[in-house]
Amino acid sequence: MGDAGSVAPGGWQRARRIARLTAIGTGATVAATVATGGVLLGQARQARRTIPMAEAPPPRCDGVYGAKLPGPPVTMVILGDSSAAGYGVHRRRETPGALLATGLSRRLHRPVRLHRFAVVGALSAGLKPQVESALEVEPDIAVVLVGGNDVTNRTPPAVAVRYLVDAVRTLRAAGCEVVVGTCPDLGAIRPIQPPLRWLARRWSRQLAAAQTVAVVEAGGWTVSLGDLLGPRFAAEPTRMFAWDRFHPSAEGYAVAAAALLPTVLSALGAGQERRPALAGAEGVRSLPEAAQEAARHAGTEVSATRVRGRERGPGGRWAQLRRRAFFGVGAVPQPGAAADPAQVEGLA
Numbered sequence: 001m002g003d004a005g006s007v008a009p010g011g012w013q014r015a016r017r018i019a020r021l022t023a024i025g026t027g028a029t030v031a032a033t034v035a036t037g038g039v040l041l042g043q044a045r046q047a048r049r050t051i052p053m054a055e056a057p058p059p060r061c062d063g064v065y066g067a068k069l070p071g072p073p074v075t076m077v078i079l080g081d082s083s084a085a086g087y088g089v090h091r092r093r094e095t096p097g098a099l100l101a102t103g104l105s106r107r108l109h110r111p112v113r114l115h116r117f118a119v120v121g122a123l124s125a126g127l128k129p130q131v132e133s134a135l136e137v138e139p140d141i142a143v144v145l146v147g148g149n150d151v152t153n154r155t156p157p158a159v160a161v162r163y164l165v166d167a168v169r170t171l172r173a174a175g176c177e178v179v180v181g182t183c184p185d186l187g188a189i190r191p192i193q194p195p196l197r198w199l200a201r202r203w204s205r206q207l208a209a210a211q212t213v214a215v216v217e218a219g220g221w222t223v224s225l226g227d228l229l230g231p232r233f234a235a236e237p238t239r240m241f242a243w244d245r246f247h248p249s250a251e252g253y254a255v256a257a258a259a260l261l262p263t264v265l266s267a268l269g270a271g272q273e274r275r276p277a278l279a280g281a282e283g284v285r286s287l288p289e290a291a292q293e294a295a296r297h298a299g300t301e302v303s304a305t306r307v308r309g310r311e312r313g314p315g316g317r318w319a320q321l322r323r324r325a326f327f328g329v330g331a332v333p334q335p336g337a338a339a340d341p342a343q344v345e346g347l348a
Contacts, residue, residue: 071110074104074105144168179264183204209292212302
């Protein structure tokens with residue numbers, strides 16, 4: 001696979017620059033905390049003690065969804081880390097792969113053959129063997145969720161993004177569409193306390209913005225996960241987090257899948273616009289500007305576009321920014337109701 005600089009002229013420089021700019025919002029506060037290195041190290045050790053280690057593996061979700069529907073199956077692969085694998089849930093139907101495959105099948109009215117190659121604990125550096133395995137099944141669409149472990153292991157963003165874009169380019173060269181859910185906001189994790197929480201938020205946004213620039217340059221689509229569940233996590237942590245208070249619960253994964261599904265459909269050429277997008281939240285931007293916007297607003301889709309037939313303008317590649325209505329968010333059960341994400345509207 002090629003050198004990172006071959007993605008596009010200046011592409012990596014823009015990815016690094018956008019990562020730095022994304023951090024400005026919290027920069028002053030965070031800079032003041034850097035001096036308290038002992039406090040941060042102590043908090044990191046405490047967080048590791050508080051968050052339990054992985055126990056049983058997540059349920060397998062491989063198989064054909066909508067097998068009785070007509071037509072040849074669409075082949076989808078799920079790559080990445082524990083969030084892609086569905087760690088934290090106990091039923092096959094609750095995993096993000098199963099939710100996406102079910103929703104995709106019912107909206108396309110075709111079978112979907114799902115293969116999960118995601119590995120609990122994986123960093124972006126671990127994507128290469130996953131991609132090699134995925135190519136053996138000749139996928140039509142790949143969904144990649146990765147980045148959280150790069151943040152917790154302090155992988156330099158440029159290094160993490162290099163591995164991710166190599167994966168995207170390899171899949172695209174094989175004719176596979178690629179949708180990347182960018183790095184989630186680890187500042188939303190309850191066991192992580194300030195000031196470490198502020199740094200975790202900064203690092204997460206840096207990586208998410210750099211991922212967006214590089215992935216779109218490489219021909220993929222991105223959806224910012226960010227603090228997608230942040231307000232609900234804060235209000236209902238016992239519902240939205242799994243038992244380890246680090247990974248999403250079944251309902252958390254249902255909301256994440258609801259955010260990803262419209263972009264998966266669009267990448268396959270089957271997207272349909274729902275309600276009008278939020279005012280000021282969509283439109284055409286330069287890719288670096290779109291990456292900044294997406295890092296600030298969870299659920300934002302970024303894809304390449306043209307303006308007057310041109311791919312690039314003065315600020316770099318043109319990008320389309322969309323805030324799609326989440327399929328199924330309004331149907332997540334309320335407290336006391338039976339929580340069955342497989343029955344969420346649009347995913348069932």
